[in-house]
Amino acid sequence: xxxxxxxxxxxxxxxxxxxxxxxxxxxxxxxxxxxxxxxxxxxxxxxxxxxxxxxxxxxxxxxxxxxxxxxxxxxxxxxxxxxxxxxxxxxxxxxxxxxxxxxxxxxxxxxxxxxxxxxxxxxxxxxxxxxxxxxxxxxxxxxxxxxxxxxxxxxxxxxxxxxxxxxxxxxxxxxxxxxxxxxxxxxxxxxxxxxxxxxxxxxxxxxxxxxxxxxxxxxxxxxxxxxxxxxxxxxxxxxxxxxxxxxxxxxxxxxxxxxxxxxxxxxxxxxxxxxxxxxxxxxxxxxxxxxxxxxxxxxxxxxxxxxxxxxxxxxxxxxxxxxxxxxxxxxxxxxxxxxxxxxxxxxxxxxxxxxxxxxxxxxxxxxx
Amino acid sequence: xxxxxxxxxxxxxxxxxxxxxxxxxxxxxxxxxxxxxxxxxxxxxxxxxxxxxxxxxxxxxxxxxxxxxxxxxxxxxxxxxxxxxxxxxxxxxxxxxxxxxxxxxxxxxxxxxxxxxxxxxxxxxxxxxxxxxxxxxxxxxxxxxxxxxxxxxxxxxxxxxxxxxxxxxxxxxxxxxxxxxxxxxxxxxxxxxxxxxxxxxxxxxxxxxxxxxxxxxxxxxxxxxxxxxxxxxxxxxxxxxxxxxxxxxxxxxxxxxxxxxxxxxxxxxxxxxxxxxxxxxxxxxxxxxxxxxxxxxxxxxxxxxxxxxxxxxxxxxxxxxxxxxxxxxxxxxxxxxxxxxxxxxxxxxxxxxxxxxxxxxxxxxxxx
Numbered sequence: 116x117x118x119x120x121x122x123x124x125x126x127x128x129x130x131x132x133x134x135x136x137x138x139x140x141x142x143x144x145x146x147x148x149x150x151x152x153x154x155x156x157x158x159x160x161x162x163x164x165x166x167x168x169x170x171x172x173x174x175x176x177x178x179x180x181x182x183x184x185x186x187x188x189x190x191x192x193x194x195x196x197x198x199x200x201x202x203x204x205x206x207x208x209x210x211x212x213x214x215x216x217x218x219x220x221x222x223x224x225x226x227x228x229x230x231x232x233x234x235x236x237x238x239x240x241x242x243x244x245x246x247x248x249x250x251x252x253x254x255x256x257x258x259x260x261x262x263x264x265x266x267x268x269x270x271x272x273x274x275x276x277x278x279x280x281x282x283x284x285x286x287x288x289x290x291x292x293x294x295x296x297x298x299x300x301x302x303x304x305x306x307x308x309x310x311x312x313x314x315x316x317x318x319x320x321x322x323x324x325x326x327x328x329x330x331x332x333x334x335x336x337x338x339x340x341x342x343x344x345x346x347x348x349x350x351x352x353x354x355x356x357x358x359x360x361x362x363x364x365x366x367x368x369x370x371x372x373x374x375x376x377x378x379x380x381x382x383x384x385x386x387x388x389x390x391x392x393x394x395x396x397x398x399x400x401x402x403x404x405x406x407x408x409x410x411x412x413x414x415x416x417x418x419x420x421x422x423x424x425x426x427x428x429x430x431x432x433x434x435x436x437x438x439x440x441x442x443x444x445x446x447x448x449x450x451x452x453x454x455x456x457x458x459x460x461x462x463x464x465x466x467x468x469x470x471x472x473x474x475x476x477x478x479x480x481x482x483x
Numbered sequence: 484x485x486x487x488x489x490x491x492x493x494x495x496x497x498x499x500x501x502x503x504x505x506x507x508x509x510x511x512x513x514x515x516x517x518x519x520x521x522x523x524x525x526x527x528x529x530x531x532x533x534x535x536x537x538x539x540x541x542x543x544x545x546x547x548x549x550x551x552x553x554x555x556x557x558x559x560x561x562x563x564x565x566x567x568x569x570x571x572x573x574x575x576x577x578x579x580x581x582x583x584x585x586x587x588x589x590x591x592x593x594x595x596x597x598x599x600x601x602x603x604x605x606x607x608x609x610x611x612x613x614x615x616x617x618x619x620x621x622x623x624x625x626x627x628x629x630x631x632x633x634x635x636x637x638x639x640x641x642x643x644x645x646x647x648x649x650x651x652x653x654x655x656x657x658x659x660x661x662x663x664x665x666x667x668x669x670x671x672x673x674x675x676x677x678x679x680x681x682x683x684x685x686x687x688x689x690x691x692x693x694x695x696x697x698x699x700x701x702x703x704x705x706x707x708x709x710x711x712x713x714x715x716x717x718x719x720x721x722x723x724x725x726x727x728x729x730x731x732x733x734x735x736x737x738x739x740x741x742x743x744x745x746x747x748x749x750x751x752x753x754x755x756x757x758x759x760x761x762x763x764x765x766x767x768x769x770x771x772x773x774x775x776x777x778x779x780x781x782x783x784x785x786x787x788x789x790x791x792x793x794x795x796x797x798x799x800x801x802x803x804x805x806x807x808x809x810x811x812x813x814x815x816x817x818x819x820x821x822x823x824x825x826x827x828x829x830x831x832x833x834x835x836x837x838x839x840x841x842x843x844x845x846x847x848x849x850x851x
Contacts, residue, residue, distance in 0.1 A: 161505070165501070199571055220728070
């Protein structure tokens with residue numbers, strides 16, 4: 116590069132150039148600070164105009180973030196734009212109304228990370244002992260929002276969250292996606308000494324290529340869960356487990372290799388629950404839970420209106436209905452907002468056909 | 484407030500006003516994005532001018548942050564300005580050079596929080612199993628920077644970090660302060676049922692006022708550490724412990740009350756270690772470790788040059804010297820940079836008097 120070649124030749128010129136660029140950065144920072152302060156004043160004005168109503172509008176934040184990312188000319192990566200403006204909006208929202216946000220604790224869980232990813236640093240965060248407690252505290256009004264895991268690409272659906280969504284009158288107002296990392300952990304002195312690798316079959320599959328490359332001769336032993344795998348590795352001097360960092364902590368296992376999953380996009384999905392859902396943001400999802408009459412073809416007939424109106428389904432998850440009138444309930448996610456005409460029409464027709472339907476809410480699709 | 488009163492009278496006016504303010508916010512965001520992109524280009528230019536040298540300059544970042552906080556006109560709180568510009572600088576630095584930062588793991592520790600507070604979101608973070616491993620990996624060049632705890636206001640000095648600072652040729656290039664929270668935890672069904680509270684004597688003292696108010700009749704039982712207190716609470720159906728969140732997690736104890744420390748400024752201090760220290764930022768600290776000859780009054784004589792040149796000492800910590808020539812070594816922190824004339828003179832005179840002195844580095848004092 117021209118600049119760096121010349122730099123080695125003439126240190127005085129280089130130093131002058133560095134000072135000039137730093138002065139420009141200082142001027143940029145001063146201007147950003149001025150704009151941030153004006154943005155803060157705008158946020159206060161919005162708070163005053165809205166009065167006592169709901170202040171946090173997930174659809175507006177999602178729309179702002181998406182437009183900024185679309186307009187990003189570089190060189191900053193989109194992720195940096197997302198993180199910076201997430202904090203800007205978080206700080207401005209706190210001027211309107213300080214949010215109380217609960218999550219499945221303790222501190223340091225993926226749920227806390229998801230809550231901070233979704234809400235930024237400014238809210239007051241509260242770790243809850245159970246997912247049930249998150250729901251109860253939001254329903255009681257002690258928390259404005261709750262963040263709970265709903266699906267894990269390694270371990271599937273979080274059953275308790277599904278059951279609580281069915282029972283509680285709360286709405287889904289947002290979702291957050293977190294990348295999940297798998298690590299190899301064990302008491303063995305080095306990678307070469309690993310004779311057996313324990314993990315859930317799904318995790319073994321997810322780390323297939325890494326294992327082929329680094330541990331081609333180790334036996335792969337599928338077990339019931341990744342936590343169970345860590346427990347077994349803790350008792351096997353020649354064994355290692357593939358699991359998340361929390362399992363390494365619980366069983367005191369040194370981590371032998373970090374982030375060994377083949378697909379770096381392996382994610383866990385979290386829901387943001389509240390007393391309200393969200394308005395349309397332009398790229399939304401709608402969640403519902405329903406039950407079909409118990410006869411052949413009923414499920415197919417139930418879903419027909421979605422296909423007819425061109426509404427895409429992104430999730431269909433059956434759950435045994437605990438002590439209710441139905442044997443099974445079905446959790447369905449579709450693309451679009453319930454106020455979109457085709458979604459509204461499809462849902463109206465689905466509701467005519469279903470034995471039971473509960474709309475869990477429309478909300479912006481997660482951003483990155 | 485006028486706006487909110489009028490709002491309730493005329494919803495159409497309110498809606499128009501809201502739209503106008505939101506349009507102004509959108510224009511502000513677009514301008515901030517433009518400035519961020521230009522700042523990113525400046526960062527790239529600096530990277531090119533510097534070539535292969537050390538890119539991260541803690542003193543420059545501290546200076547920029549302090550000036551912005553001093554210039555903050557509100558309404559955003561200084562903490563929001565710090566968080567936002569921390570992320571801006573983190574993203575721009577990553578364009579110059581992606582940093583590899585290690586911390587005392589696993590994920591979710593206070594050390595990780597300190598590393599993120601100091602470096603923002605953009606670096607690659609690596610959890611290490613031990614403090615020793617952080618030092619070794621930085622020394623081996625596998626990590627650019629390491630973040631380790633040095634002092635905890637509840638539990639005092641972290642001995643191993645002090646010992647490693649003495650052994651390794653690494654420098655201190657920064658410090659980070661994290662607020663530490665104490666929680667009441669136990670198996671009891673409610674606060675009213677708590678008959679005994681276990682904790683380290685220091686933690687009991689730190690939560691004295693809260694205990695007087697909420698548990699005036701419970702016995703306060705000092706034990707060796709907060710982790711030990713949590714273990715005892717786990718075995719006592721009428722007992723509770725005061726400890727950090729990690730202890731609650733380890734012993735599976737529900738948290739009965741959050742953040743019960745009387746002094747909300749209760750902090751843990753972390754050091755950032757590297758192969759280099761930092762240039763002067765205007766508000767710096769200098770750390771050293773030394774040994775005085777083993778005779779009466781030697782320590783007093785050793786420290787005399789500091790007083791003579793008006794240099795403030797912020798820490799004096801003695802440690803038994805493991806297997807060395809001296810019985811004790813002393814860790815000293817002073818205010819100022821070793822390039823400041825009065826500090827330079829005081830250190831030169833101190834070095835003449837000491838049996839042994841090692842300068843651990845000068846670095847910017849932590850911001851908030």
